[in-house]
Amino acid sequence: xxNESWLILGATSSMARAFARAVAERGAMVLLAGRDMADLEHxxxxxxxxxxxxxAALAFDARKPKGFEALIDRLCAEAGTLNVAVxxxxxxxxxxxxxxxxxxxxxxxxxxxxxxxxxxxxxPQLAQRGSGTIVGVGSVAGDxxxxxxxxxxxxKAGFATYLSGLRNRLGREGVHVMTVKPGxxxxxxxxxxxxxxxxxSPDQVARDIHxxxxxxxxxxxxxxxxxxxxxxxxxxxxxxxxxxxx
Amino acid sequence: MRARHQTSHGWGRVLHAEEEVLRPERQxxxxxxxxxxxxxxxxxxxxxxxxxxxxxxxxIDMTRLDRCLSFDAGTGVLEVEAGTTMGDLLALCAPLxxxxxxxxxxxxxxxxxxxANDVHGKNHHGAGSFGQHVLSLTLLGKDGARQVTxxxxxxxFRATLGGLGQTGVxxxxxxxxxPCKGEMVRVRERRMDGIAEFLSAFDASRASYxxxxxxxTAQGDALGRGILEEGxxxxxxxxxxxRTRRVPVALPxxxxxxxxxxxxxxxxxxxxxxxGRDRERPLADFFFPLDRLHDWNLVYGKKGFHQFQCVLxxxxxxxxxxxxxxxxxxxxxxxxxxxxxxxxxxxxxxxxPMAGMTLAVDFPNxxxxxALAMELEWMxxxxxxxxxxxxxxxxxxxxxARMYPEAGEFARxxxxxxxxxxxxxxxxxxxxLRDPR
Ligand SMILES: Cc1cc2nc3c(=O)[nH]c(=O)nc-3n(C[C@H](O)[C@H](O)[C@H](O)COP(=O)(O)OP(=O)(O)OC[C@H]3O[C@@H](n4cnc5c(N)ncnc54)[C@H](O)[C@@H]3O)c2cc1C
Ligand SMILES: NC(=O)c1ccc[n+]([C@@H]2O[C@H](COP(=O)([O-])OP(=O)(O)OC[C@H]3O[C@@H](n4cnc5c(N)ncnc54)[C@H](OP(=O)(O)O)[C@@H]3O)[C@@H](O)[C@H]2O)c1
Numbered sequence: 082x083x084n085e086s087w088l089i090l091g092a093t094s095s096m097a098r099a100f101a102r103a104v105a106e107r108g109a110m111v112l113l114a115g116r117d118m119a120d121l122e123h124x125x126x127x128x129x130x131x132x133x134x135x136x137a138a139l140a141f142d143a144r145k146p147k148g149f150e151a152l153i154d155r156l157c158a159e160a161g162t163l164n165v166a167v168x169x170x171x172x173x174x175x176x177x178x179x180x181x182x183x184x185x186x187x188x189x190x191x192x193x194x195x196x197x198x199x200x201x202x203x204x205p206q207l208a209q210r211g212s213g214t215i216v217g218v219g220s221v222a223g224d225x226x227x228x229x230x231x232x233x234x235x236x237k238a239g240f241a242t243y244l245s246g247l248r249n250r251l252g253r254e255g256v257h258v259m260t261v262k263p264g265x266x267x268x269x270x271x272x273x274x275x276x277x278x279x280x281x282s283p284d285q286v287a288r289d290i291h292x293x294x295x296x297x298x299x300x301x302x303x304x305x306x307x308x309x310x311x312x313x314x315x316x317x318x319x320x321x322x323x324x325x326x327x
Numbered sequence: 328m329r330a331r332h333q334t335s336h337g338w339g340r341v342l343h344a345e346e347e348v349l350r351p352e353r354q355x356x357x358x359x360x361x362x363x364x365x366x367x368x369x370x371x372x373x374x375x376x377x378x379x380x381x382x383x384x385x386x387i388d389m390t391r392l393d394r395c396l397s398f399d400a401g402t403g404v405l406e407v408e409a410g411t412t413m414g415d416l417l418a419l420c421a422p423l424x425x426x427x428x429x430x431x432x433x434x435x436x437x438x439x440x441x442x443a444n445d446v447h448g449k450n451h452h453g454a455g456s457f458g459q460h461v462l463s464l465t466l467l468g469k470d471g472a473r474q475v476t477x478x479x480x481x482x483x484f485r486a487t488l489g490g491l492g493q494t495g496v497x498x499x500x501x502x503x504x505x506p507c508k509g510e511m512v513r514v515r516e517r518r519m520d521g522i523a524e525f526l527s528a529f530d531a532s533r534a535s536y537x538x539x540x541x542x543x544t545a546q547g548d549a550l551g552r553g554i555l556e557e558g559x560x561x562x563x564x565x566x567x568x569x570r571t572r573r574v575p576v577a578l579p580x581x582x583x584x585x586x587x588x589x590x591x592x593x594x595x596x597x598x599x600x601x602x603g604r605d606r607e608r609p610l611a612d613f614f615f616p617l618d619r620l621h622d623w624n625l626v627y628g629k630k631g632f633h634q635f636q637c638v639l640x641x642x643x644x645x646x647x648x649x650x651x652x653x654x655x656x657x658x659x660x661x662x663x664x665x666x667x668x669x670x671x672x673x674x675x676x677x678x679x680p681m682a683g684m685t686l687a688v689d690f691p692n693x694x695x696x697x698a699l700a701m702e703l704e705w706m707x708x709x710x711x712x713x714x715x716x717x718x719x720x721x722x723x724x725x726x727x728a729r730m731y732p733e734a735g736e737f738a739r740x741x742x743x744x745x746x747x748x749x750x751x752x753x754x755x756x757x758x759x760l761r762d763p764r
Contacts, residue, residue: 095352095391120353123408127394131419269352273329 083134084161086110088152090141090196091169093120095268096218098127099287100166105133110159114141114152115169143169143195144187153203163207166216166290167196172233172270185232192236197243204247208254214294215251215258217244221302223262224311228326248299260300261290264307279304328356330385337376338624340577340631341692341720344380344753350388354408354498360387361467361496365749368496370410370437374444375634376720377753378491387496389439395419396499403504404462409439409497414615421610426507426560428460432665434615439497444717445489445678447669447685449536449558449614455672456680458488460503468495468744477674486740489675491716491760493741493750509562512536512613517603518596522551522651526644526684529668535559536613538667542592543651543660543688544585551651553666554599558613565609573621580628583691585658592662627691632661635700636687636715637707638669644684646710650703654688657699661689676733676740677760679715687718697721716754724759738763 087104089097092113101111105128113121113128113136121138128136139152156163171191178184200215207213222230223237241260248258265271265280281304289303302308317325330347349366351357360366366385379386389410396406403425407416414434416427431446440446445458454460463476466487475494477484487494515534519525525539534557541553581587617623624631639646647666654660664687671682690696700721704714713730714722727734738761748761755761 093353117353117355119355123354123394123396126396130395130398269350272350273331 083108086112086156086159086161086163088112088114088156088163088165090114090143090165090167090199092124093117094168094170095283096263096266096286097166097168098124099283100168100290101128102131103287103291105129105131105136108132108134110135112137112139112152112156114139116140116142143191143199146195146198149199149202152199153206156203157206163210163213164215164294165200165203165213166218167200168218169196170218170220170237170270172230175228175230175232178232188232189236189239192233193240193243197240200243200247204251204256207256208251211255213256214297215244215247215256216261216290216294217241217258218261218263218290219244221262221264221307221311225314225322257294257297259290259293259298261293262300262302262307262311264302264304264310279306328360335372335380335386336631337378337380337720338373339375339633339692339720340624340627340629341633342377342380342753344377344382346381346383347385348388349385350391352391354392357387357392357496357498358467358472362469362471365469365496365745367492367750367752368409368439369492370440371412371435373431373433373436373440375718376716377757378444378717378719379440380753381751382753389437389496392498393437398423400424403506404501405504406499406501407438408499409437409442411438412436413438413441414611414618417610417614420504421507421510421565424507425504426610428454428503428505429457430614431457432615432617434611434618438500438502439492442488442497442500443490443492445673445675445680446717447672447680449538449667451672451680452537452668452670453535454505455670456489456674456678458674458678459672460505461488461674462501462503464500465498466495467498469747469749472498482740483744485675486677486737486744487675489673489678490737490741491677491755492752493737493755493760494744495750508560510565510610511561511563511607512558512610513561514606514608514613515557515603516599516606517555518599518601519551519553519555521549522647525551525553525555525666526647528555529666529684532557532668538665540595541651541664541666541686541688542596543654543664544589544592544658546652546655550648550655551666552596553664554596560610561607563607565611568609568611569619571619571621574623574625577625577627577629580626580630580691582626583628583632583661588660588662595662627661627689630692632692633690633696633700633720634663634687634718635690635703636685636718637703637712638679638681638683638685638715639707639710639712640681640683642683643710643712646706646712647684647686650686650706653699653702653706657695659690659693659696659699661691663687663689676737677716677731679713679717681713683712685715687715716758719754719758722758724757724762727758727760734760735763
């Protein structure tokens with residue numbers, strides 16, 4: 082049986098649930114953190130049945146850093162390899178943010194500063210153990226500021242830059258950091274939005290992430306072809322890009 | 328919650344609906360939704376016709392509520408959310424020594440769909456229908472959640488099992504699983520030379536699982552020839568699942584033209600040697616043979632196909648002969664034709680099974696096929712049988728009471744449970760299943 086433990090932040094997301102199942106099937110301990118406790122209990126029960134060594138539901142709000150310490154203590158109480166996967170995020174409509182700029186701070190908190198604060202507090206403990214993996218889910222939206230969702234994109238870009246630095250720091254200590262950039266995924270976040278294409282299932286993305294962890298990938302685009310798509314989008318000169326609506 | 332606007336279709340791709348689809352990801356969202364704005368629930372839409380369609384309205388897609396909530400490894404009692412698929416349950420439970428008591432021919436069917444159609448499996452003659460193994464379920468209606476059990480709420484239970492989603496949204500169910508010796512099935516395959524041999528072989532069979540494939544193009548002495556498969560679950564670990572394939576687009580219906588089907592069927596029959604053979608197959612391959620090819624319904628082309636499935640009561644099996652003759656003459660049959668003995672087991676008022684023989688045949692969607700299916704339906708009704716609503720695209724409201732003697736009582740209980748008709752689907756409107764009789 083595996084001696085891994087995974088703290089999963091935002092574990093009510095269907096992408097996170099699929100990932101939790103994948104690590105549960107390998108016998109890991111899963112600590113499922115989020116806001117909807119009743120739902121987290123269901124995910125925990127499901128993970129236990131699927132082979133998790135143990136599973137627990139923990140309260141976590143990315144905007145309430147006071148609660149982070151308890152999560153960190155809970156994870157560090159486990160023996161063996163400690164791992165974290167960050168799935169928290171929110172994508173309000175750009176128009177909603179335009180109408181209510183206070184939403185900007187919240188979007189940044191939920192996608193970047195909240196989870197980064199938690200990781201920052203946890204980093205020394207992981208370094209001390211000298212092993213483990215941090216998975217941070219960003220987005221292809223962070224690769225370029227687009228008309229349709231640039232506040233969300235900016236938060237994800239901030240998170241990606243943070244993860245890149247953290248990788249640099251913790252890599253020397255035996256802790257691996259992987260940045261995940263999903264394209265469109267069929268979850269609550271995208272359901273019913275017009276104009277989605279090449280939409281991947283949460284299971285497919287979770288499998289990719291799981292494989293990426295084993296292969297110790299640094300930056301993972303999922304599905305893989307988004308690396309090509311974003312490569313092209315990144316090369317469009319700003320003078321042209323500012324006139325496009327993509 | 329955002330809704331998605333889409334054109335949905337039944338598995339046969341003949342009937343379509345413009346719908347708004349809501350897909351709650353957790354119980355609290357579903358509960359809010361049903362309390363505020365109730366709509367019929369759908370699973371993976373493996374029903375062939377319009378059982379899971381609601382034209383111009385909304386439906387609730389249950390597939391994200393797919394968690395196992397509790398399991399007692401001592402008693403085999405499992406509580407699951409209704410969107411869990413049978414394939415997932417089988418893969419999860421078999422290594423723990425248990426399996427679902429009844430499995431339909433596709434692992435994509437959800438627990439909710441299996442309850443709402445009270446499905447039968449290859450072991451129906453012994454194990455009965457799916458609903459007979461449901462210990463209790465949680466049903467959501469406009470007024471909230473309630474526990475439905477065969478002992479305490481027998482009427483509502485019998486209107487919910489096989490009740491096509493009309494009593495409300497099934498949130499979760501407690502199922503009694505059965506012990507499972509291993510992950511393999513020993514399958515004995517034997518050629519059957521004609522319908523008479525088939526029927527006596529089914530009578531003589533003592534196997535837990537049995538199903539017949541029929542060459543529905545054969546005529547004369549060969550009428551009703553085919554292959555009988557009998558299976559027993561045995562110990563052994565399954566090899567890792569093989570690759571599945573996908574039909575990418577609707578194909579030109581050449582593959583289901585009469586000469587192609589005749590050729591295919593003749594070859595398929597010869598796969599099994601004259602003396603029969605024994606094989607060992609992984610559970611999923613035996614129970615869900617078609618799932619290896621995703622979207623196989625596209626093989627019938629853009630216009631789709633009908634599946635005709637009827638059951639003929641015990642003692643009326645001779646009616647199969649004229650039915651098979653009509654099918655063979657028509658040149659419309661596809662290779663998918665199944666014959667099976669059913670036992671008396673059924674859990675609900677509108678459940679399909681009755682003791683006798685069931686025949687299922689696919690026909691490409693052409694005008695002649697409609698006429699043929701209606702003619703076959705009449706033959707079945709005259710013999711005291713009925714057709715399976717999960718497969719239906721064509722039936723007639725006036726036949727319902729004759730085929731389903733409890734249809735009137737069903738309409739009454741459903742109207743009580745859902746007086747405003749929130750959970751009506753296209754099928755229910757088409758066949759007037761809510762009308763008092
Ligand atoms: C290849 C294949 C093989 C099959 N073999 C068999 C077989 O051997 N035996 C058999 O009996 N059937 C068989 N079927 C039919 C299939 O099992 C049924 O149609 C089943 O109901 C499909 O489940 P679903 O989850 O896709 O339900 P859907 O088709 O989505 O829905 C079916 C009905 O259930 C209702 N429903 C679904 N979920 C809920 C819920 N949570 N609460 C309330 N109502 C709900 C819907 O409103 C609808 O009326 C087969 C189908 C295929 C495609
Ligand atoms: N879907 C896509 O196409 C796509 C593409 C690229 C990247 N992503 C990213 O993938 C991740 C998973 O998203 P998803 O698509 O699965 O959507 P989702 O279901 O909306 O998941 C977001 C998760 O974040 C949680 N969350 C939001 N704010 C929180 C807060 N303040 N505190 C704690 N948890 C909070 C949500 O919990 P609650 O249930 O409590 O709200 C939910 O579990 C997100 O980071 C998202 O940005 C998604």
